[in-house]
Amino acid sequence: MDPRDLKRILDALIAADVREFGLKTGEYELNVKRGPDGAPVVYGVPAPVQAPVSAPVSAPVAAPVPTPVSVPTANAEASAVPAAAASGTPVKAPIVGTFYAASSPEMPPFVKVGDRVEVGQVLCIIEAMKLMNEIESETAGTVKQILVKNAEPVEYGQTLFVIE
Template identity: 65%
Template sequence: MNPDDLKKMLDALTHADVREFTLKTGSFDLALKRGPQAFAPAAPSAPQMTGSFAPAPAVPAAPSAPAAPAPEATPAAKPAEEAAPVAPAASAGTPVKAPIVGTFYSASSPDAAPYVKVGDRVEAGQVLCIIEAMKLMNEIEAEQSGVIREILVKNAEPVEYGQTLFMIE
């Protein structure tokens, strides 16, 4: 079964009043079940899928896998804690955070000068950068006046929602 056919089937089942669905063709076996909360008008849920494409042994193995890395996660957390005091000292000022997920651009085009550089004075409402999300260019503006103390993202780098882009003092 190709992914387009599966998506069409899932869409049809999501919009229909179907609680369980089973499909068996050759070596392919698909079973879908919806919980009672799926029929609440405010919060429809996606069908849960089980079948030959999701082997059952992988589910029991998942709890034992995190149990083994748990001791490793503790030492990994210690360096992060040790690095945490360094970050606030180096980043004095107010953070400018990404309001959306996308790609960070420091200038309007590859050959243009960046909107701002470290040490530049900015005014509230001034464009600091662009974040491209789904082929839309979103200008990110300063919410306050101040001086750019740090630029924490490189040009053309992906950014997450809430990630600090600049520090303004």
């Protein structure tokens, strides 16, 4: 796993106050559990490799013991986002990923505060697992708030926009 990907995962987990997280692929297994001081403790264990069926039976091999690694938490004030307003319809993230306000860095954002939106209009893109997912408005109205900055990680259920 690329260290930058691991940092992005950890930052997203910290921002969403996730206490425990697990990820398993064919190459590795990652388990993150927050310690008592709030800092995540990461346990990385290589995925077990199956021995060939024709291999002779030998003495059992002990599984690797995960080694905890403390990771400093992000500055909570730096990543603070204003809370959603009481009035209006929140547009929530349907998936975990990275929020993008435009289709590319050179393009203008899909919507800005004060823009009128219609049902089905693309509001943003959330990148998850290298897939770009267009997030469409489920209600017509005016964009009152945009609660996420471009290229920030977002959590499932996090409010992205408020439409009134």
